[in-house]
Amino acid sequence: MPKILVTGADRGLGFALCKEFLGRGWTVFGGKFLQDYNLLEQEQEKNPALHIIPLDAGDASSIVKARDIAAEKTDSLDMIISNAALMGPVQCGIDELPMDLQAPWNSFRVNALGPVHLTEYFLPLLDKGSLKRLCFISSEVSCILLMKHRQGSSYPYPMSKSSLNMGVRLMHNLLFPQGYTFRLYHPGWMKRQMPDGTLSEAAVLDPADTAAHAAKYFQTSLKDEHRLVMYDYLSQEWPF
Numbered sequence: 001m002p003k004i005l006v007t008g009a010d011r012g013l014g015f016a017l018c019k020e021f022l023g024r025g026w027t028v029f030g031g032k033f034l035q036d037y038n039l040l041e042q043e044q045e046k047n048p049a050l051h052i053i054p055l056d057a058g059d060a061s062s063i064v065k066a067r068d069i070a071a072e073k074t075d076s077l078d079m080i081i082s083n084a085a086l087m088g089p090v091q092c093g094i095d096e097l098p099m100d101l102q103a104p105w106n107s108f109r110v111n112a113l114g115p116v117h118l119t120e121y122f123l124p125l126l127d128k129g130s131l132k133r134l135c136f137i138s139s140e141v142s143c144i145l146l147m148k149h150r151q152g153s154s155y156p157y158p159m160s161k162s163s164l165n166m167g168v169r170l171m172h173n174l175l176f177p178q179g180y181t182f183r184l185y186h187p188g189w190m191k192r193q194m195p196d197g198t199l200s201e202a203a204v205l206d207p208a209d210t211a212a213h214a215a216k217y218f219q220t221s222l223k224d225e226h227r228l229v230m231y232d233y234l235s236q237e238w239p240f
Contacts, residue, residue, distance in 0.1 A: 001025060001026065001027050001049075002025075002026050002027070002078040002079070002129075002130070002131065003026065003027040003028075003029070003074050003076065003077050003078050003079075003129070004021050004026050004027070004028055004029065004077065004078060004079040004080070004081065005028075005029040005031065005053075005070065005077055005079075005080045005081070005122065006018050006021070006028060006029070006030055006031060006080075006081045006083060007031040007055060007057050007080075007081070007082050007083050007084040007114075007118065008031060008033065008057065008083040008084030008085060009030030009031050009032060009040060009083070010032055010033060010034040010037040010039065010040060011034065011037050011039060011192075011193040011194075011195075012190060012192065012193045012207045013083055013137065013187055013190060013207045013210060013211060013214075014030070014031075014081075014083040014084065015030075015039050015040065015043075015193065015207070016207040016208045016210070016211035017081055017083065017211045017214065017215060018030045018040070018043065018050060019043060019208070019211070020208075020211040020212055020214075020215040021215060022043075022047050022049055022050055024215065024219070026049070026078075027049045027051070027074070028049060028050050028051070029051045029053050029070050029073075029074075029077075030050060030051070030052050030053065031053055031054075031055030031057065031066060031084060032052050032053065032054055032055060033054075033055060033056055033057070033084065036195055037195050038195070039193075039195075039197055040052050051070075051073055053066045053069050053070060054066065054069075055084075057082070057084035057110055057114035057115070057118060058086070058106070058109040058110035058113070058114045060117050060121075063114075063117050063118055063121050063122075064121055067121045067122055067124075067125070070122075070125060071124075071125060074125070075125070075128055076125055076126075076128035076129040076130075077122060077125040077126050077128075077129050078126075078129040078130055078131035078132070078133065079129075079131055079133045079134075079135065079218065079219075080118065080119070080122060080126065080133075080134055080135065081135040081136075081137070081218065082114070082115035082118055082119075082134075082135065082136045082137065083137045084110065084114065085110060085111045085137065085157075085161075086106055086107050086110040086111055086156075086157075086160075087157055092104065092154045092155050092156050094155075099155075103155075103156045104155055104156040104159055104160070106156070107156035107157055107159070107160040108156070108159070108160045108163060110160075111157070111160035111161060111163070111164055112160045112161075112163035112164045112167055113167075115136055115164060115167060115168070116167045116171065119134060119171055119175075126180070131181075132178075132179050132180045132181065133180070133181050133182070133183065133218065134168075134171070134175070134180060134181070134182050134183070135182070135183040135184075135185065135214075135218045136164060136168050136182070136183065136184050136185070137185055137187055138161055138164055138165055138168075138184050138185060138186055138230055138240070139157070139158075139161045139186055139187075140186050140232070140238065141153060141157060141158040141161055142158065142161035142162045142164065142165050142186075142230075142240055143162075143230075143238055143239055143240050144162060144240075145239050146238075146239065162240075165184065165230070165240045168182060168184055168228065169228060172228045176225075176226065181221075181222075181225045182228055183217060183218050183231075184228065184229065184230040184231070184240070185214055185217065185218075185230065185231055185232070186230055186231070186232040186233070186238055187205075187210045187214060187232070187233055188204065188205045188210060188232060188233040188234075189203045189204050189205060190203055190204075190205045190206070190207045190210055191203040191204075191205065191206060191207065193207060205233065209233075210233050213233050213235075214233070217231060217235075
């Protein structure tokens with residue numbers, strides 16, 4: 001039975017990915033951060049192949065503890081999906097002086113450095129896996145070329161996601177020759193999931209639909225694995 005770790009698994013896409021891979025027969029380790037959500041616990045009651053691990057993706061010590069907990073339950077992982085991200089604040093830019101410098105740092109710590117730390121500490125388990133696949137949830141706003149068409153965007157999230165893309169490129173340069181394969185994915189504008197499991201009316205996509213598409217893409221081997229590309233929920237390639 002293949003094994004996977006999903007960060008930011010409390011709700012939305014992360015939770016939907018956990019359910020999708022459980023349905024595909026995988027053992028799933030779900031990284032839990034939000035204490036006011038218990039969707040993972042409800043799912044675990046129905047499926048013992050789900051293991052819940054406390055995990056703050058922006059805290060290296062939390063990542064180490066999560067790795068140790070996972071290592072007590074398995075000696076290998078086949079895939080990691082780095083999904084956890086900090087979205088806010090809504091506004092932070094040079095047109096709102098004084099600029100809040102802590103806000104972009106918080107986003108950078110979680111969205112850019114967090115996935116790199118996650119890979120670093122979980123490599124011993126991934127080294128023993130059969131698939132060795134690293135998947136990262138990025139965003140359309142990470143594309144520097146396309147941001148020229150957008151105005152009024154807050155600085156922290158786009159800057160941190162662009163940094164994530166560069167971090168994935170650097171990891172690809174190092175780890176692809178060692179047998180690792182990579183996925184960089186833009187999931188689209190998804191509805192927000194509430195603590196009771198319902199979805200907001202805002203946005204366009206159901207996280208479950210995006211998770212089904214993403215899981216197929218993440219799990220399928222490609223003929224051109226040497227290329228690092230960003231794909232989206234419509235199977236389109238994006239510049240980044």
